Amino acid sequence: MGRGHVLILAALALGAATPVLFAQGRGGGGGGGGPIIGPPPPNAARLYSENCLQCHGPEGDAVADVDLGHGQFRRAKTDAEVERIILHGIDNTGMPPHNFTEPEALSVVNYLRSMADRNASTKGNASHGESIFMGAGNCTTCHRVNGKGSRVGPDLSEIGRLRHSNEIEQSIVDPDAQILPSNRYVRLVTKDGATIAGRLLNHDTFSVQVIDMKEQLVSMPTANLREFTFIDKSQMPSYKGKLSTQDLTDLVSYLVSLKGGPQ
Numbered sequence: 001m002g003r004g005h006v007l008i009l010a011a012l013a014l015g016a017a018t019p020v021l022f023a024q025g026r027g028g029g030g031g032g033g034g035p036i037i038g039p040p041p042p043n044a045a046r047l048y049s050e051n052c053l054q055c056h057g058p059e060g061d062a063v064a065d066v067d068l069g070h071g072q073f074r075r076a077k078t079d080a081e082v083e084r085i086i087l088h089g090i091d092n093t094g095m096p097p098h099n100f101t102e103p104e105a106l107s108v109v110n111y112l113r114s115m116a117d118r119n120a121s122t123k124g125n126a127s128h129g130e131s132i133f134m135g136a137g138n139c140t141t142c143h144r145v146n147g148k149g150s151r152v153g154p155d156l157s158e159i160g161r162l163r164h165s166n167e168i169e170q171s172i173v174d175p176d177a178q179i180l181p182s183n184r185y186v187r188l189v190t191k192d193g194a195t196i197a198g199r200l201l202n203h204d205t206f207s208v209q210v211i212d213m214k215e216q217l218v219s220m221p222t223a224n225l226r227e228f229t230f231i232d233k234s235q236m237p238s239y240k241g242k243l244s245t246q247d248l249t250d251l252v253s254y255l256v257s258l259k260g261g262p263q
């Protein structure tokens with residue numbers, strides 16, 4: 001809210017706006033642009049996904065006999081012990097040490113604690129969830145799973161490998177809360193006044209490609225554009241109050257089960 005990014009592409013022609021464009025994609029590596037004042041507060045979800053997810057998985061249960069998402073650990077009773085494991089690793093096992101600051105380590109401990117509360121919501125009926133997804137929920141009017149559905153919204157075939165159940169649930173009931181940089185939508189206004197809204201696939205100094213709301217690929221030279229605006233509001237309707245608690249739980253369980261690959 002209130003953070004509309006408007007880029008006038010006319011400025012691109014002057015070669016001035018490229019760093020601004022890159023600065024939009026948070027965490028997308030790249031430029032950085034403006035000065036950073038002080039260290040940013042640790043982002044626990046991101047620390048987890050960048051350092052732990054590859055072994056422990058989005059639900060914390062991917063290592064055999066280890067379940068990080070249930071608030072109980074075999075090797076640690078207190079938060080301080082969990083923190084020590086994260087910082088120093090566990091000798092002679094696959095658990096490596098991590099070069100975190102104290103606040104970072106603590107925020108990851110809290111993140112593991114909060115996973116425990118959320119994992120309650122993954123106990124639904126995934127096959128009922130699938131029928132909601134493919135049917136009454138109308139999800140396939142925008143989303144695609146394993147080749148079925150639309151390309152207007154992001155493909156969800158691997159969503160269970162990428163996102164925690166809690167984040168998936170939040171996407172459904174509060175789509176504006178967090179939008180991944182890869183899922184950003186833009187509004188383009190051409191010099192002759194036509195407006196195109198769509199999911200941004202690619203952009204560089206010379207051209208922009210989007211998938212528009214009719215699933216058409218639109219490729220446009222930037223020279224033809226008057227305006228290029230990131231849309232911060234999600235194009236996805238909120239399902240808050242539109243699904244029963246059980247249906248929501250079932251739907252989340254279905255999405256959590258989507259890990260990509262043949263199945």
Ligand code: HEC
Pocket residue numbers: 047048051052053054055056063066067068072073074075076082085086090093094095096098108
């Ligand atoms: C390279 C793979 C790998 C990475 C990366 C990794 N872990 Fe582990 N972790 C393991 C393995 C394997 C174990 C099981 C060790 C054992 O007890 O045999 C483990 C054990 C643990 C335990 C102890 C669990 C218990 O029940 O006592 C905690 C806590 C833990 N990891 C947290 C983390 C966190 C948090 C991160 C990220 C900051 C992380 N791990 C990154 C592989 C990994």
Ligand code: HEC
Pocket residue numbers: 133137138139140141142143152153154156159163168171172175176178179180183234235236237239251255
């Ligand atoms: C009118 C189009 C539309 C419909 C209908 C729709 N979505 Fe979405 N959805 C989107 C768009 C656009 C995004 C990407 C922007 C965002 O994250 O909000 C998205 C994002 C998501 C995400 C997050 C994806 C990610 O990569 O993190 C999930 C999960 C999701 N939708 C699930 C659903 C489910 C389940 C339904 C049906 C109950 C549904 N959507 C219906 C358009 C739609």
